[in-house]
Amino acid sequence: MNRRDMxxxxxxxxxxxxxxxxxADTVAIKAPKIVVVGGGWAGLSLVRNIxxxxxxxxxxLIEKRDHFVSCPASNSWLFDLVDLEFLTHSYIEAANNHxxxxxxxxxxxxxxxxxxxKTTVGDIEYDYLVFATGIEYDxxxxxxGDMKLAKTLHDNYPPAFIPxxxxxxxxxxxxxxxxxxxxxxVPSGNYRCLPAPYERACLLADHFKTNNIKGKVYLLDENNSxxxxxxxxxxxxxxxxxxHLEYITSAKILKYDLKNKIVETEFDTxxxxxxxxxxxxxxxxxxxxxxxxxxxxYNRVEANIDHLTYKFKGLDNVxxxxxxxxxxxxxxxxxxxxxxxxxxxxxxxxxKGKTLKWESPTTLCISLVSIKPQQEISLxxxxxxxxxxxxxxxxxxxxxxxxSNGLGENKAQFHWAQSMYDKMFYM
Ligand SMILES: Cc1cc2nc3c(=O)[nH]c(=O)nc-3n(C[C@H](O)[C@H](O)[C@H](O)COP(=O)(O)OP(=O)(O)OC[C@H]3O[C@@H](n4cnc5c(N)ncnc54)[C@H](O)[C@@H]3O)c2cc1C
Numbered sequence: 001m002n003r004r005d006m007x008x009x010x011x012x013x014x015x016x017x018x019x020x021x022x023x024a025d026t027v028a029i030k031a032p033k034i035v036v037v038g039g040g041w042a043g044l045s046l047v048r049n050i051x052x053x054x055x056x057x058x059x060x061l062i063e064k065r066d067h068f069v070s071c072p073a074s075n076s077w078l079f080d081l082v083d084l085e086f087l088t089h090s091y092i093e094a095a096n097n098h099x100x101x102x103x104x105x106x107x108x109x110x111x112x113x114x115x116x117x118k119t120t121v122g123d124i125e126y127d128y129l130v131f132a133t134g135i136e137y138d139x140x141x142x143x144x145g146d147m148k149l150a151k152t153l154h155d156n157y158p159p160a161f162i163p164x165x166x167x168x169x170x171x172x173x174x175x176x177x178x179x180x181x182x183x184x185x186v187p188s189g190n191y192r193c194l195p196a197p198y199e200r201a202c203l204l205a206d207h208f209k210t211n212n213i214k215g216k217v218y219l220l221d222e223n224n225s226x227x228x229x230x231x232x233x234x235x236x237x238x239x240x241x242x243x244h245l246e247y248i249t250s251a252k253i254l255k256y257d258l259k260n261k262i263v264e265t266e267f268d269t270x271x272x273x274x275x276x277x278x279x280x281x282x283x284x285x286x287x288x289x290x291x292x293x294x295x296x297x298y299n300r301v302e303a304n305i306d307h308l309t310y311k312f313k314g315l316d317n318v319x320x321x322x323x324x325x326x327x328x329x330x331x332x333x334x335x336x337x338x339x340x341x342x343x344x345x346x347x348x349x350x351x352k353g354k355t356l357k358w359e360s361p362t363t364l365c366i367s368l369v370s371i372k373p374q375q376e377i378s379l380x381x382x383x384x385x386x387x388x389x390x391x392x393x394x395x396x397x398x399x400x401x402x403x404s405n406g407l408g409e410n411k412a413q414f415h416w417a418q419s420m421y422d423k424m425f426y427m
Contacts, residue, residue, distance in 0.1 A: 031056045032351050035126040037107045039063030041333040042322025043132035044424040045340025047100045053348035059100035069163040072333045073417040075200050078171050094425040110290050132322040135192050138282040159278040161192050173274050179214040180273030186221040187280045189298035192331045194228040199367040205241035206371045220251035232377030236369040283324040302326035308358045310343050328391035334364040366413040
């Protein structure tokens with residue numbers, strides 16, 4: 001049976017058969033119940049690593065989707081560089097390989113006094129609970145609270161920054177595009193995957209150029225400069241896509257005329273044939289409803305966690321990690337995965353009665369800027385906290401590379417993605 005068959009045959013709720021637990025530590029620890037909500041990059045890292053750190057723990061992953069679809073490398077899928085199978089993986093297989101339980105359900109509530117998580121398949125008890133529930137879109141600033149406009153923008157011009165049908169819609173738009181202006185927007189603040197809108201714009205411009213489509217990408221950036229890998233993307237825009245990409249900074253859309261397909265910024269009026277509008281992001285509404293969020297520097301709703309312990313403020317055994325965090329780390333998969341590793345160690349040490357100092361997650365991020373030859377720019381970075389607790393790049397670890405020799409294919413992004421899928425699902 002191949003991976004796809006396993007996914008098709010998935011049950012609504014599945015409990016993996018776990019091997020008899022072996023207690024690695026010399027101190028006998030009562031088997032703790034650890035529940036993780038959200039099977040994304042942070043959650044999958046946590047459940048895998050906590051089983052290694054505390055082998056006798058009863059670890060349960062709660063995820064609303066029946067299979068995993070990767071956002072990293074999805075821009076490559078939009079342009080047929082990888083197929084859907086590369087991005088799609090089975091929670092059942094991951095749970096089986098790593099010895100935790102998987103329940104397909106949506107978390108709906110919390111009784112933190114009784115240590116009970118409420119879900120669509122019933123109550124689940126925990127000793128330690130982690131919310132790793134990713135982001136939701138926040139159209140408030142873009143639409144000034146007009147919910148009808150927000151829905152139309154989302155349904156007709158999807159951002160494709162949360163996995164699922166939005167990506168399919170965007171791919172069809174690209175495939176059916178005959179010419180004219182294609183708008184891509186970049187929101188302000190700390191949005192999910194800082195380089196992804198620039199990478200997507202490059203690949204779309206490359207697609208127009210290679211296939212002689214009389215199209216132009218209008219990349220409207222709400223920020224006053226490229227938010228990450230600035231030198232690399234600027235080089236790509238100027239050297240590779242002069243005729244096919246127009247990059248405009250401080251370009252917040254103030255008016256959408258969707259009937260006539262025109263948008264207005266403070267300085268420009270731009271007509272478009274098609275578009276993908278990316279709004280701000282926030283922590284999921286569930287956390288807001290549970291009173292577990294706070295408003296951060298950019299007035300964004302994010303998890304109200306302590307930046308050193310990942311504990312929700314006021315709760316001693318409930319943690320938050322991944323893109324929901326308020327810290328200024330890059331909202332990226334590698335960051336979420338390594339943060340999951342660190343938090344796993346912290347929870348394990350708490351269980352063992354020890355403490356562990358905060359460690360920085362690692363942002364490792366490789367963006368494609370052209371398809372043939374496949375050229376990439378990469379960045380690796382760690383973080384530190386300033387005196388007032390603000391997040392800073394730790395320059396000792398920050399390194400940006402622009403590989404533009406054009407001599408061959410750089411496939412680092414695919415190798416990185418495959419190695420991460422291996423860790424999360426197979427090894
Ligand atoms: C186009 C694109 C390209 C990207 N490229 C890269 C890249 O090259 N490298 C990189 O490092 N990162 C990249 N990223 C960013 C990366 O995808 C995210 O940062 C990462 O997915 C964050 O992980 P997470 O676990 O916090 O959230 P997610 O991966 O979104 O996982 C959250 C999970 O929680 C589940 N969930 C939410 N609410 C509930 C609930 N109530 N009950 C049950 N389940 C729930 C969701 O279904 C989801 O599976 C890219 C993103 C995009 C969109």
